[in-house]
Every structure is written in C-alpha cells, then in structure tokens.
Amino acid sequence: MTAQPFDGMCIIDADTHLTEPHDLWTSRAPAAFRDRVPQVRTIDGTPMWVVDGVTLSRAGGSGVVGRDGVKVPGTEFFNWSIEDVHQGAYSIPHRLAMMDEQGIWAEIVYPNTVGFGGQNFRHVADPALRRLAIEIYNDAMAEIQEESGGRLLPMGVLPFWDLDLAVAEIERMQQLGLHGINTTSAPHDHGLPDLGTAHWDPVWEAASDLGLPINFHIGSSESAMSWYGTVPWPSLNEGCKLGLGSAMLYINNATVVGNMIYSGVLERFPTLQVVSVESGVGWIPFILRALDYQVGDMAPGAIDHLSMKPSDYFRRQFHSCFWFETEGIGDAIEAIGWEHLMFETDYPHPTCTYPDGLKYAASALAGIEDVSVREGIMGGNAAKLYRITLPVTP
Numbered sequence: 299m300t301a302q303p304f305d306g307m308c309i310i311d312a313d314t315h316l317t318e319p320h321d322l323w324t325s326r327a328p329a330a331f332r333d334r335v336p337q338v339r340t341i342d343g344t345p346m347w348v349v350d351g352v353t354l355s356r357a358g359g360s361g362v363v364g365r366d367g368v369k370v371p372g373t374e375f376f377n378w379s380i381e382d383v384h385q386g387a388y389s390i391p392h393r394l395a396m397m398d399e400q401g402i403w404a405e406i407v408y409p410n411t412v413g414f415g416g417q418n419f420r421h422v423a424d425p426a427l428r429r430l431a432i433e434i435y436n437d438a439m440a441e442i443q444e445e446s447g448g449r450l451l452p453m454g455v456l457p458f459w460d461l462d463l464a465v466a467e468i469e470r471m472q473q474l475g476l477h478g479i480n481t482t483s484a485p486h487d488h489g490l491p492d493l494g495t496a497h498w499d500p501v502w503e504a505a506s507d508l509g510l511p512i513n514f515h516i517g518s519s520e521s522a523m524s525w526y527g528t529v530p531w532p533s534l535n536e537g538c539k540l541g542l543g544s545a546m547l548y549i550n551n552a553t554v555v556g557n558m559i560y561s562g563v564l565e566r567f568p569t570l571q572v573v574s575v576e577s578g579v580g581w582i583p584f585i586l587r588a589l590d591y592q593v594g595d596m597a598p599g600a601i602d603h604l605s606m607k608p609s610d611y612f613r614r615q616f617h618s619c620f621w622f623e624t625e626g627i628g629d630a631i632e633a634i635g636w637e638h639l640m641f642e643t644d645y646p647h648p649t650c651t652y653p654d655g656l657k658y659a660a661s662a663l664a665g666i667e668d669v670s671v672r673e674g675i676m677g678g679n680a681a682k683l684y685r686i687t688l689p690v691t692p
Contacts (some may be wrong), residue, residue, distance in 0.1 A: 303660040303672070304401065308688045309398075309690060311405040311655070312619040313576045313642035316442070316452065317360045317380060317388040326434045334427055335434065336411065345379055347411050349422055349431065351575045359383030359409040361646030369652055373536050387646045390445050390553025391473055394661075397449065401656055402643075403677065404686060407452040408515050408575065409435070410671070415482035416455035425460070432457045432467065439575070440474040451684060453480035453513050459488065461500060467502040477684040478511045478573075483554045484519030494561025502567040511617070511683055514554045515575040516547045551577035552585045555616060559589060562603040564611040571683060574618040576644055580626040585634035586612055613638065617662040617683055621651050624661040635669045640680045 308601060323335035324657060334378040336349045338357040362375045370691060375383075385392035397405065412418050422428040432455055454471035457463045458481050463658035483493070492496040498655040505512055530539040551574045558564060589608035593601055603609075614636060617654045619640040620627065630639060643655035651658045661670055670678075681688050 303663070304656060304676055307673050308403045308681070309401060309524055309641065309656070310401050310647070310676045310680040310686065311415070311643050312573075313621070314405040314407055314678050315360065315387075315410055315647055316407050317383060317646075318409065319388050320357065320380065322323075322438050323431060323434050326438065326511075327430065329483065331427060331430055334424075335431055335637045349419075352421070352423075354421075355411065356416055357411075359387060359646075360517060361387045362650070363387065363646040363652055365655070367578050368392055369650070373540055375480060377656075384527065390442060390450065390546050393450060394446060396645075400643075400653065403689070404449045405645075405682075406478070406642075406684065408513075409455065412424070412455055413482070414480075416480060417456075417482040417518065417520055419457075420459055429457060429463060433470075436467070436471060436474060437467075437477065439574055443475065448687070451477050452685065453478040456481035456501070456543070456574050458485050459490065461497065465500050465504045465644060468501065468508065468510065471637075472508045472510060476510075476684065478513050479505055480513045480515065480518075483514045483520045483551075484521055487520045492557075492561075494557055494563060496597040498563075499566065502563060502570050506567050506570045509685060511573050512569040513573045513575050516551050516577050527564070540648065547604070548577045549581055551575075552581060554614065555585060556589055556592045556608075559608045559611045560601070560604075564615050565606075567590070568614070570615060571682070572616050574616065574643065576621075576649075577618060577622045578623055579618050579630040579639060580623055583620060585631055586633060606608035608631075611660055612622060617679070620650065620662065621655065622658055624658055627662045630666060630670060631671070636674055638681055640683075 320338040324337050327335040334350045339348045347354040347357050358376040359380050359382050361383045363369050386396040436454045443531050454476040456479050481551045486492040530542045586609040619642040621642045639658050644650040645652045
C-alpha cells in the first residue's frame with residue numbers, strides 16, 4: 299500500500315533491474331543461431347551464461363531479495379541461482395504484483411547479464427551474432443513493455459561497437475516503442491574513440507531528434523565494473539569490500555558528468571537529455587561547483603568551445619535519481635532544480651531500498667511542502683523525460 303505522503307500520486311521508479319529469463323535469447327533466435335546465442339549451461343555443477351561457447355558470467359539471481367520476499371544482507375547472493383531470488387526479479391506478472399503491493403505504478407528497467415551499459419557483448423567475436431544478440435534483447439524488452447501494459451519500461455541497449463548499426467538501432471528502438479537508450483560510458487575501454495569525440499555525433503543527433511534520453515548507469519563500463527576488486531584495500535573483509543566498492547561506484551558517475559560537459563557534447567547537442575542512473579544526488583552540488591571553479595584554473599582558450607558555465611549544462615540537460623538518501627535533497631533541488639530529480643529503488647540489487655523505498659522517499663521529501671515538486675520527483679519528471687503517458691487514475 300502506498301505510503302501516506304504519496305497517496306494519489308502516480309509513482310515511477312527510475313531504476314530497477316531485470317534478471318534475464320534463461321530462455322530470453324534461445325526462445326527467439328533463428329534455428330541456425332540457437333546454440334550460439336546467450337544461454338545458460340551447467341559448468342562444473344554451476345549454471346553459467348555462455349555465448350558462442352564463451353563463458354560470460356554466473357547465471358545467478360542478480361538480486362538480494364529472496365524467493366520469500368525478504369531482503370538478505372551481505373554477499374550470500376553471490377551464490378544464489380535464479381531459483382533462489384524473488385520471482386519479481388524475472389517474472390513480469392510477479393513484478394507487477396510486487397509493484398502493486400509497493401504502490402509503484404511504473405518502473406524504468408535496466409539489464410544484468412548484458413552489462414549495465416551493454417558492454418558485455420563487445421566480447422562476442424562474430425559480428426552477426428553480436429548484432430543478433432542485441433536485437434533479440436531489444437525485441438524482448440519491447441515485448442515486456444507491452445506485456446506489462448506500459449508499466450515496465452526497459453531501456454534499449456546500444457550496439458556501440460558499430461556506429462552505423464548504433465544509429466540504425468536507435469531508430470529501431472523508437473519504432474519498437476522503447477523510451478530510452480542504455481549504453482557504456484567508456485567505449486575507449488574497447489579501443490574505440492571516447493564519447494567526447496565527433497565520432498559519436500551521429501548517435502547524439504539521432505537520440506536528440508527522436509527524443510530518446512541517453513542513460514549512463516553506474517558500472518556501465520569494464521573499467522567501472524572493477525569496483526569490487528580494485529577500490530577496497532586488500533585487507534578489508536568481503537562485506538566491507540562490497541560496501542565500500544558500492545559507495546565509490548555511485549560517485550564514479552561524476553566522471554561521466556564532467557566529461558560530457560567539458561567535452562562540449564552538450565554544447566553541440568543542446569536538446570540531448572542525459573541521465574546519471576543509480577548514482578544518487580548528494581554529490582552533485584559539490585561537483586558542479588568544482589567544475590565551475592576549475593574553469594578559472596584552465597589555460598586560456600581551454601573552454602572556448604563552451605558558451606555557458608559547466609553547471610548550466612547540467613541544469614539544462616542532465617537528470618539523476620536517489621533512493622537511500624534521506625538528507626540533502628533540498629540542497630540538490632536548490633543547486634539543480636527539482637525538475638532534474640527522480641525517485642528509484644534499485645530493486646532487486648544489493649543496495650535496493652526494497653521493501654521500504656517509499657518510506658525512504660517520504661523521509662527525504664519531508665520538508666518539501668509543494669505538492670507539484672513532490673509529484674514531479676516521485677513520477678512526473680520521469681514521465682516527462684521518458685515520454686510516459688500517465689493513467690488518469692493511478
């Protein structure tokens with residue numbers, strides 16, 4: 299049941315995840331590719347995701363909410379299989395039932411197996427198989443959106459390794475009815491030009507023209523996903539490593555913000571909308587002040603390609619979401635405006651606020667009296683950004 303402070307509001311959770319059903323690719327692949335597309339096989343007694351004979355990752359539950367609906371702390375989930383996790387993690391009917399119980403009308407959905415920025419498929423050697431895997435995934439996401447009655451809104455994954463294919467897939471995403479684009483923040487991890495170069499201008503142009511926001515989820519690159527192994531000091535225990543690695547992963551998205559602004563991408567494409575996903579909002583006011591301040595220490599001519607202060611670009615084109623923060627939301631609103639903030643739960647991942655997401659949000663917004671601001675942050679902003687048609691009665 300919806301928490302009292304949000305009664306009557308149409309709430310949109312701006313960051314959740316889907317544990318890919320094990321037959322997502324095999325049930326849709328042409329016969330010639332059925333044995334090569336991503337699928338789960340048991341290797342040495344452990345279910346593993348395999349593509350074209352190459353092992354990608356363990357086919358775990360990718361969540362910490364157990365089959366009984368209870369969130370389990372710690373690292374036990376590393377050993378879970380899909381049979382151990384809450385059915386709402388992968389089953390559309392169960393997800394919708396859970397959303398009804400939580401008082402959430404719609405959710406923006408991100409992947410697991412393909413990488414938070416779709417980066418894992420870059421390692422598939424065969425270009426035809428790689429393309430097919432992406433297209434099947436996006437087709438499946440459109441099917442999920444339709445099956446859910448438009449309440450589950452997966453972001454389409456971009457085949458960033460091929461520029462022409464990427465632009466074509468953006469156009470296909472729009473035709474499929476998807477509402478946004480999910481991609482890696484570091485294509486240069488794979489030997490490609492970085493996102494600040496003119497190489498990517500056709501992508502930004504297509505996204506801008508079609509009104510599809512670009513979403514950078516934390517951990518959306520191979521270098522960012524080293525968080526658990528390289529951020530904590532080796533002497534820390536596993537629980538502390540997970541906690542510290544997760545906390546630092548949020549702030550990693552500050553590099554995405556800074557690079558997108560300083561590179562001039564937002565100057566060249568003033569209508570492009572960008573989302574920093576699962577990174578929180580408390581750090582944003584400081585980072586924007588720092589980006590503005592550093593301009594004064596740059597060599598003459600360093601930012602001649604920018605016509606505004608760095609912070610102004612953020613206020614025009616960036617968006618972010620919060621989940622566990624119960625303090626500092628007012629500071630973020632003052633710094634960037636309430637129109638750029640969204641609510642999320644991160645269900646069913648380790649940092650998710652399930653089952654108390656709305657309680658956290660109620661505490662975070664307790665000092666905000668303006669109903670229009672509360673409604674915007676809890677759903678209206680996401681509806682506007684992702685072009686979601688809200689029901690007349692939630």
